[in-house]
Amino acid sequence: MSPSAHLLVARELTKSYAGVARGSFGAPRSGAARVDALVDVSFELAHGERLAVVGESGSGKSTLVKALLALAPLDRGRVELAPRAGPRLDWLALSKRERSHARRWIQPVFQAPMESLNPRRPVLASLAEPLFVHGLARGSEAETRALALAQRVGLEPETTARFPHELSLGQAQRACLARALAPGPELLLLDEPTSALDVGLQAQIVDLLAELARERSLAILFVSHDLDLVRYFADRVLVLERGRLVEAGPVERVLGAPEHPHTRALVRAWGAA
Amino acid sequence: MTSTGLEREVHAALRLFQRLAGRVAVFFGVSVLVFCVIHAAPGDPSLSVGVERVESADAPTDAARARFRAEHLLDAPLWRQYLHYFGPFDLSPRGHVWFGGSGESPWGGLVCFDFGHEFQRPTVDVGEELLRRLAVTAPLSGLAILFAYALAIPLGVACARRRGSGFDRWVSTGLLALFSVPAYWAALLAMLVFGPRGLDWLPVLGLADKDVARFDGFERALDLAQHALLPVAVLTYGGLAYVARQTRAAMIEALESDYVRAARSRGLSEARIVWRHAFANAVFPLLTLAGSLLPALVGGSVLVESIFELPGVGRYAYEGFLRRDYNVVMATTLVSAAMTLVGLALSDALYARCDPRFATEADSRSSDSLSAAEARRA
Numbered sequence: 208m209s210p211s212a213h214l215l216v217a218r219e220l221t222k223s224y225a226g227v228a229r230g231s232f233g234a235p236r237s238g239a240a241r242v243d244a245l246v247d248v249s250f251e252l253a254h255g256e257r258l259a260v261v262g263e264s265g266s267g268k269s270t271l272v273k274a275l276l277a278l279a280p281l282d283r284g285r286v287e288l289a290p291r292a293g294p295r296l297d298w299l300a301l302s303k304r305e306r307s308h309a310r311r312w313i314q315p316v317f318q319a320p321m322e323s324l325n326p327r328r329p330v331l332a333s334l335a336e337p338l339f340v341h342g343l344a345r346g347s348e349a350e351t352r353a354l355a356l357a358q359r360v361g362l363e364p365e366t367t368a369r370f371p372h373e374l375s376l377g378q379a380q381r382a383c384l385a386r387a388l389a390p391g392p393e394l395l396l397l398d399e400p401t402s403a404l405d406v407g408l409q410a411q412i413v414d415l416l417a418e419l420a421r422e423r424s425l426a427i428l429f430v431s432h433d434l435d436l437v438r439y440f441a442d443r444v445l446v447l448e449r450g451r452l453v454e455a456g457p458v459e460r461v462l463g464a465p466e467h468p469h470t471r472a473l474v475r476a477w478g479a480a
Numbered sequence: 481m482t483s484t485g486l487e488r489e490v491h492a493a494l495r496l497f498q499r500l501a502g503r504v505a506v507f508f509g510v511s512v513l514v515f516c517v518i519h520a521a522p523g524d525p526s527l528s529v530g531v532e533r534v535e536s537a538d539a540p541t542d543a544a545r546a547r548f549r550a551e552h553l554l555d556a557p558l559w560r561q562y563l564h565y566f567g568p569f570d571l572s573p574r575g576h577v578w579f580g581g582s583g584e585s586p587w588g589g590l591v592c593f594d595f596g597h598e599f600q601r602p603t604v605d606v607g608e609e610l611l612r613r614l615a616v617t618a619p620l621s622g623l624a625i626l627f628a629y630a631l632a633i634p635l636g637v638a639c640a641r642r643r644g645s646g647f648d649r650w651v652s653t654g655l656l657a658l659f660s661v662p663a664y665w666a667a668l669l670a671m672l673v674f675g676p677r678g679l680d681w682l683p684v685l686g687l688a689d690k691d692v693a694r695f696d697g698f699e700r701a702l703d704l705a706q707h708a709l710l711p712v713a714v715l716t717y718g719g720l721a722y723v724a725r726q727t728r729a730a731m732i733e734a735l736e737s738d739y740v741r742a743a744r745s746r747g748l749s750e751a752r753i754v755w756r757h758a759f760a761n762a763v764f765p766l767l768t769l770a771g772s773l774l775p776a777l778v779g780g781s782v783l784v785e786s787i788f789e790l791p792g793v794g795r796y797a798y799e800g801f802l803r804r805d806y807n808v809v810m811a812t813t814l815v816s817a818a819m820t821l822v823g824l825a826l827s828d829a830l831y832a833r834c835d836p837r838f839a840t841e842a843d844s845r846s847s848d849s850l851s852a853a854e855a856r857r858a
């Protein structure tokens with residue numbers, strides 16, 4: 208694959224957190240062991256590709272997502288972003304202002320849909336906001352487009368006039384999805400996007416996600432514990448163990464014939480469950 | 481949509497009404513309690529019956545005392561005294577004929593907004609005097625709350641945004657120190673430092689200069705502002721520290737919420753994230769604090785008005801206690817109880833108007849009926 212085919216190239220992402228040991232009065236005790244959440248993680252993501260990230264709890268998956276969203280600073284590492292509709296970017300090194308603009312290319316959907324909607328705003332306001340913030344539409348046009356987006360993810364117009372607490376969980380997740388799509392991203396980052404939903408809802412959301420990804424040739428990076436979902440949905444998979452990338456490759460190969468003992472253990476544990 | 485909108489309004493209104501009824505009950509409960517407490521407290525109001533009434537001697541004569549006690553029902557059982565106070569029947573010797581009175585003044589009592597007369601100055605109607613005193617206390621307290629919020633909110637927000645930084649630590653420590661300074665101490669210190677004995681920048685007693693009659697409009701306003709500055713500052717600082725700490729905590733919580741994380745990842749400006757998303761969610765719990773600041777202010781005003789010699793409700797209460805004037809003590813206590821309850825009711829009303837969750841929160845029945853409404857529409 209030529210480098211230009213890559214939407215995102217991550218190099219040596221590294222992050223450690225201060226150890227949790229606390230001294231008197233809760234002051235962090237110096238010398239407490241640091242936790243390596245990410246250690247030299249490098250990978251690529253092609254345009255329109257669906258990449259899954261798996262690993263046991265605490266292996267650094269959420270840290271990776273937060274790093275890619277530039278929400279938490281890394282100790283080291285570089286992320287290059289090459290959206291089709293925009294210039295190539297050194298994503299983590301951008302100035303605040305530049306990054307605000309560039310955020311439209313990478314959009315997240317978090318695990319808890321209710322909590323990620325502002326409780327004090329009707330859903331429609333949340334959907335329209337990214338449009339005018341990124342100068343994509345204003346006034347009534349933003350509203351029309353937000354309504355169209357809502358329709359696309361299966362929300363009735365009258366549902367969008369409600370406040371988040373008046374939505375069902377599935378509706379809230381759809382709203383989050385529509386909001387993520389609003390600025391026209393090329394990459395969606397999903398941290399366990401369906402783990403809060405029951406099985407029937409999960410299937411609906413996943414199918415919707417697959418449709419949208421095809422329709423808009425979105426790349427998707429998602430974190431999941433559900434290996435069946437990974438098999439069904441992803442093209443490639445990354446396996447993390449205590450912050451280290453231990454295996455990466457096409458889903459059938461990695462989950463079908465795992466090479467690393469940790470991957471094997473994960474697959475076995477999933478099969479046994 | 482309209483049906484949920486309407487239902488939401490109805491729920492909010494019902495809830496407010498329920499609370500209002502509860503508050504009225506609390507108010508009368510407080511009146512009984514205070515009544516019992518002050519009558520149980522040592523001291524005899526008839527001992528301090530004023531020189532005004534008995535010109536001949538320093539101490540009241542026995543006859544005068546007896547007359548006084550009969551007039552104010554002080555020898556009647558407590559329940560009868562309370563009923564007399566509560567109204568609407570006047571149970572005194574001059575009261576309603578049904579209760580053995582002369583019928584001169586058949587009606588009266590709390591329910592008629594009649595707070596009685598002062599024990600020492602029988603010509604002074606306590607209700608009217610209270611209004612005159614409120615005209616001093618209410619503006620001072622209002623200003624104190626206003627200033628407390630105007631300063632506390634930017635401070636609290638700034639600390640929350642820079643939490644853990646040196647700025648945050650210094651401001652938080654400073655506020656804590658401020659919060660733990662007793663009001664009387666601060667008032668005395670302020671008098672010493674800024675008053676005639678210190679820097680002599682500001683007048684420290686009363687609300688007006690002795691020559692105020694000769695001043696024109698502007699001079700009068702300036703004089704008033706100068707007199708009010710220190711009392712208001714002393715009333716402000718405790719609330720300021722309290723509100724700032726609460727603001728900081730509420731903002732930290734909001735800034736760490738998922739919706740703020742989501743807002744940040746959407747590329748909104750920092751100002752928009754902080755004010756439109758985080759602050760908009762943090763501010764309403766803070767407004768309800770205003771309700772709980774009121775009682776503290778009333779308590780504070782007793783000290784501050786006594787120290788600065790301001791003719792307000794707080795000082796009136798203090799004078800009433802000293803003279804064992806039950807009518808004054810009851811009236812001032814009830815007014816502050818009412819103010820507290822009204823403050824709470826106001827912050828509830830604000831909450832109901834501004835928080836979309838209020839109508840359904842903490843009441844599973846209402847959320848059931850919401851989904852019922854949904855089902856009906858489907």
Ligand SMILES: Nc1ncnc2c1ncn2[C@@H]1O[C@H](COP(=O)(O)OP(=O)(O)OP(=O)(O)O)[C@@H](O)[C@H]1O
Binds near residue numbers: 225265266267270271
């Ligand atoms: N804010 C933080 N402060 C200190 N340590 C942290 C913090 N966030 C994460 N960690 C630690 O970093 C490591 C990786 O955490 P992370 O949340 O990325 O794991 P994860 O793979 O997402 O786990 P899970 O599957 O449970 O969500 C863990 O050991 C965790 O305890």
Ligand SMILES: [Mg+2]
Binds near residue numbers: 268269270398
């Ligand atoms: Mg996680």
